[in-house]
Amino acid sequence: MLNKIKAIRWSALFTNKKTKRMDFWSISKVVVFLVFLIFLLYPFVSLFMRSFFDVDGNFSLVNFETFVSFKYYYGTLFNSLLVAVVTTISAVLIGVPLAYLTARYNVWGKRIVNVMIVMSLMSPPFIGAYSWIMLLGRNGVITNTLANIGINVPSIYGFVGIILVFTLKLYPYVYLYVSGALNSIDSSLEEAAENLGMSKFRRIMSVTFPVIMPTIAAGGIMVFMSSLADFGTPMLIGEGFKVLPVLVYEEFMSEVGGNAGLASALSIIIVSFSTIVLLFQKRVIDKKVYNMSSLRPPVVTKLRTLPRVLLSGLTFLVATITFLPQIVVVVTSFIKTKGPLFVSGFSLDSYRTIFYKLGTNIRNTFTFSFIAIIIIIVLGIIIAYLITKRRSKSSEVLDVLVMFPYVIPGAVLGIGLALAFKNPPLAITGTPIIMIVAYVIRKMPYTVRSSSAMLQQVDQSIEEASINLGVSPMRSFFKITARLMLPGIVSGAILSWISTINELSSSIMLYTGKTATISVAIYTEVVRASFGTAAALASILTLATVVSFILFHIISKGKVSVV
Amino acid sequence: MSVNVNIKEVVKEYGDFRAIDDVSLSIKEGEFFTLLGPSGCGKTTLLRMIAGFNSIEEGEIYFADKMINNEAAHKRDIGMVFQNYAVFPHLSVYDNVGYGLKARKVPKDEAAKRIQNALEVVQIEHLKDRMPSQLSGGQQQRVALARAIVIEPKILLMDEPLSNLDAKLRVQMRTTIKKLQRKLNITTIYVTHDQEEALAISDRIAVMNKGEVMQVDKPNVIYSNPSCEFVSNFIGTSNFLKGKVVADNTIEVDGYTFHKNINATVGEDVLVSVRPEQFAVSQTDEGLAGEIVLSTFLGDFISYDIELANGQSIEVNEYTQNIDEAKPEGPVKVCLSAKDINVFDAEGKVNLNA
Numbered sequence: 012m013l014n015k016i017k018a019i020r021w022s023a024l025f026t027n028k029k030t031k032r033m034d035f036w037s038i039s040k041v042v043v044f045l046v047f048l049i050f051l052l053y054p055f056v057s058l059f060m061r062s063f064f065d066v067d068g069n070f071s072l073v074n075f076e077t078f079v080s081f082k083y084y085y086g087t088l089f090n091s092l093l094v095a096v097v098t099t100i101s102a103v104l105i106g107v108p109l110a111y112l113t114a115r116y117n118v119w120g121k122r123i124v125n126v127m128i129v130m131s132l133m134s135p136p137f138i139g140a141y142s143w144i145m146l147l148g149r150n151g152v153i154t155n156t157l158a159n160i161g162i163n164v165p166s167i168y169g170f171v172g173i174i175l176v177f178t179l180k181l182y183p184y185v186y187l188y189v190s191g192a193l194n195s196i197d198s199s200l201e202e203a204a205e206n207l208g209m210s211k212f213r214r215i216m217s218v219t220f221p222v223i224m225p226t227i228a229a230g231g232i233m234v235f236m237s238s239l240a241d242f243g244t245p246m247l248i249g250e251g252f253k254v255l256p257v258l259v260y261e262e263f264m265s266e267v268g269g270n271a272g273l274a275s276a277l278s279i280i281i282v283s284f285s286t287i288v289l290l291f292q293k294r295v296i297d298k299k300v301y302n303m304s305s306l307r308p309p310v311v312t313k314l315r316t317l318p319r320v321l322l323s324g325l326t327f328l329v330a331t332i333t334f335l336p337q338i339v340v341v342v343t344s345f346i347k348t349k350g351p352l353f354v355s356g357f358s359l360d361s362y363r364t365i366f367y368k369l370g371t372n373i374r375n376t377f378t379f380s381f382i383a384i385i386i387i388i389v390l391g392i393i394i395a396y397l398i399t400k401r402r403s404k405s406s407e408v409l410d411v412l413v414m415f416p417y418v419i420p421g422a423v424l425g426i427g428l429a430l431a432f433k434n435p436p437l438a439i440t441g442t443p444i445i446m447i448v449a450y451v452i453r454k455m456p457y458t459v460r461s462s463s464a465m466l467q468q469v470d471q472s473i474e475e476a477s478i479n480l481g482v483s484p485m486r487s488f489f490k491i492t493a494r495l496m497l498p499g500i501v502s503g504a505i506l507s508w509i510s511t512i513n514e515l516s517s518s519i520m521l522y523t524g525k526t527a528t529i530s531v532a533i534y535t536e537v538v539r540a541s542f543g544t545a546a547a548l549a550s551i552l553t554l555a556t557v558v559s560f561i562l563f564h565i566i567s568k569g570k571v572s573v574v
Numbered sequence: 575m576s577v578n579v580n581i582k583e584v585v586k587e588y589g590d591f592r593a594i595d596d597v598s599l600s601i602k603e604g605e606f607f608t609l610l611g612p613s614g615c616g617k618t619t620l621l622r623m624i625a626g627f628n629s630i631e632e633g634e635i636y637f638a639d640k641m642i643n644n645e646a647a648h649k650r651d652i653g654m655v656f657q658n659y660a661v662f663p664h665l666s667v668y669d670n671v672g673y674g675l676k677a678r679k680v681p682k683d684e685a686a687k688r689i690q691n692a693l694e695v696v697q698i699e700h701l702k703d704r705m706p707s708q709l710s711g712g713q714q715q716r717v718a719l720a721r722a723i724v725i726e727p728k729i730l731l732m733d734e735p736l737s738n739l740d741a742k743l744r745v746q747m748r749t750t751i752k753k754l755q756r757k758l759n760i761t762t763i764y765v766t767h768d769q770e771e772a773l774a775i776s777d778r779i780a781v782m783n784k785g786e787v788m789q790v791d792k793p794n795v796i797y798s799n800p801s802c803e804f805v806s807n808f809i810g811t812s813n814f815l816k817g818k819v820v821a822d823n824t825i826e827v828d829g830y831t832f833h834k835n836i837n838a839t840v841g842e843d844v845l846v847s848v849r850p851e852q853f854a855v856s857q858t859d860e861g862l863a864g865e866i867v868l869s870t871f872l873g874d875f876i877s878y879d880i881e882l883a884n885g886q887s888i889e890v891n892e893y894t895q896n897i898d899e900a901k902p903e904g905p906v907k908v909c910l911s912a913k914d915i916n917v918f919d920a921e922g923k924v925n926l927n928a
Binding site for chain 2 (some may be wrong): 470472473475476477478479480481482483484487491494495
């Protein structure tokens with residue numbers, strides 16, 4: 012009898028396991044893990060391994076030795092860190108006061124200012140460099156105008172230019188983070204300080220800033236990581252001032268003396284630095300985040316007319332300077348050209364040229380991005396569900412894996428993929444597939460984050476109610492849960508899309524003549540000093556970005572944050 | 575249509591933690607059965623095992639003669655009402671109620687009739703075109719109820735369905751649910767941590783603690799004859815006094831002796847459990863010595879906070895119809911109604927009442 016019961020239990024256990032194995036989510040989990048294993052871990056680990064081998068394939072530390080012994084190499088690390096630190100400080104110095112101004116005073120046109128700032132953040136990273144060269148470069152409009160009246164503008168190439176472009180491009184992170192935090196502080200907190208006899212200034216210093224400090228730090232870290240990883244800007248405007256990502260590119264690309272092992276070692280060094288920064292954020296800063304439940308929104312100070320005009324003017328000035336690159340790009344795209352040179356008058360020549368010569372690039376960008384975004388949506392929904400609703404050890408690992416591309420600069424991911432898939436069985440380097448893979452891996456975090464944020468609001472019991480009423484778990488998910496998280500999915504997907512069409516740093520490592528995208532074409536056109544066509548291409552990207560962003564705004568109704 | 579539910583030696587483990595420890599219950603056809611216990615006692619875990627949302631590590635669960643351990647949740651044909659209602663926010667009231675019928679491919683005109691009927695039963699027919707966001711908590715709960723009963727399930731499960739409602743509505747919905755259950759005569763398993771709700775609504779109650787069932791019985795038996803100290807303490811209010819069996823069927827507490835028929839040997843330590851209304855302020859010199867610290871007038875009775883000579887505080891209730899006015903603060907003697915009280919062994923695990 013006892014044996015019989017035991018037998019029944021064993022069989023029950025067995026079938027239980029069997030049904031578990033057939034479960035939709037378990038299969039999805041395996042598939043998702045395989046994708047990350049093949050396209051993220053394998054390339055990255057082999058890159059890591061490669062850095063420990065010399066040109067002849069023997070194990071050695073020669074690559075790291077080379078790095079530390081030559082100033083040409085290690086100097087770039089110092090340059091990169093210097094750029095990142097200075098950019099972060101400047102971004103905080105602009106972003107925080109600007110956020111305070113718009114959050115706490117009745118300045119005019121807050122919405123327009125916001126749109127201008129978000130637009131600049133979403134624009135292709137190197138458009139800033141290009142535009143500032145057009146304005147302040149050797150042959151820039153402002154440079155020439157001022158030279159005519161006898162003023163010589165100092166050169167913007169090198170360190171200064173990188174800082175200028177990065178700061179204007181990246182302070183929006185700090186601005187957006189801090190605005191959000193300032194708007195969610197409960198006003199009673201500041202009132203309590205006031206009630207306890209604090210003057211306004213001391214109140215800001217003793218209550219408001221300590222509370223938003225972790226947010227400032229989080230924004231600052233985004234700036235730090237982006238400026239450490241970016242490749243396009245220093246490539247265009249840095250000239251003699253070389254930073255690490257540029258060195259990686261040169262080592263990887265140069266036909267003479269290029270060294271994949273050294274490029275790998277350099278990549279590992281960048282990734283280590285960004286990982287340290289990210290861990291620091293997780294360990295130190297995240298712990299200090301105060302959870303605010305804003306019962307009453309903070310008070311907006313009503314200014315008298317004169318200060319209101321002055322502060323509004325200041326806000327607009329900053330926003331306009333931030334937005335200027337977009338304007339420059341669009342304007343220059345319509346200027347008449349003669350070959351690569353601008354002549355006076357307007358025309359559509361540049362557009363004619365690009366549609367004639369560079370139509371493939373435009374097609375590539377939109378085809379690759381479209382395919383990538385479909386894959387991102389499917390995988391993103393599944394991953395968001397696994398990490399929010401199926402909490403387990405493996406889903407925590409998944410959570411880390413999805414966010415891992417954050418610490419890997421695009422150029423490094425590009426090199427990793429290019430080297431890993433050069434040879435059979437999966438020889439996809441040089442094909443459109445590898446471009447799409449890079450986009451999927453790199454741009455998925457937006458969709459996952461936004462979808463899982465939405466999913467957290469959907470109570471598990473809603474889906475269970477559907478199952479309970481007789482609809483299978485998989486169909487319940489698609490009929491109920493996926494439907495309810497749709498706004499989150501769509502908003503996230505649009506952000507992924509915007510960021511994909513503008514992607515340069517991984518594309519530049521992976522493209523061939525046939526797979527070059529708009530970003531790559533802009534880059535090569537700028538390098539060839541063909542500024543007109545570059546501007547026309549950039550305008551197309553900007554237009555696509557603007558349209559997508561408007562869509563994003565309508566769909567998310569301002570509920571999903573862009574950062 | 576309604577079935578009995580048999581739970582046999584069921585176990586649920588989370589790692590090393592036994593959330594449900596060898597529980598067996600037998601729930602009759604058409605019975606209103608309540609799982610009652612403090613939070614974390616395993617009542618919701620057990621309910622979710624029956625619903626199919628939690629796996630069963632050991633043991634079996636039967637609906638009538640059919641073992642359902644490996645039956646998928648969506649095939650169990652159970653109605654369930656969730657604590658937070660779980661009304662589909664993107665569907666109208668009508669579509670919410672019709673959801674389960676669609677899954678069962680019930681023909682449209684029959685479905686319409688059944689939905690109409692269910693809406694009428696829970697009295698929200700006038701709200702059928704509303705969206706959930708336009709409904710109050712009580713109305714959403716009615717939608718959830720209609721949605722669960724419209725599929726004419728074999729069993730109805732309710733997971734703390736009233737805990738999100740305000741006190742007045744809770745009592746009102748309690749009555750609605752009880753009447754509805756009588757009318758449909760559907761086997762119902764109800765989970766709550768509110769002992770008053772459990773006593774009011776159930777045919778039988780299983781009191782649970784730390785993954786184990788402590789007692790299964792009718793509400794009045796559970797109240798008057800708790801199986802152990804935990805149940806006595808959890809259901810209603812009880813005062814616990816340490817005593818000793820000094821002679822056959824004679825107990826002494828702090829110098830006060832009284833007769834009580836119990837299954838205990840002379841010399842054994844016991845735990846005496848007395849409800850506030852089983853105490854009385856003594857008119858004679860007999861009883862436990864104490865001092866009235868505070869008297870509180872509560873309408874139909876007066877509650878005394880009395881500190882005994884050994885420092886222990888006890889609660890004593892006297893019905894106002896038996897007395898004229900509250901006794902003044904100061905020294906008193908307290909006696910007890912020995913035939914009504916419960917006596918446990920010293921650990922409070924076994925009821926010794928004979």
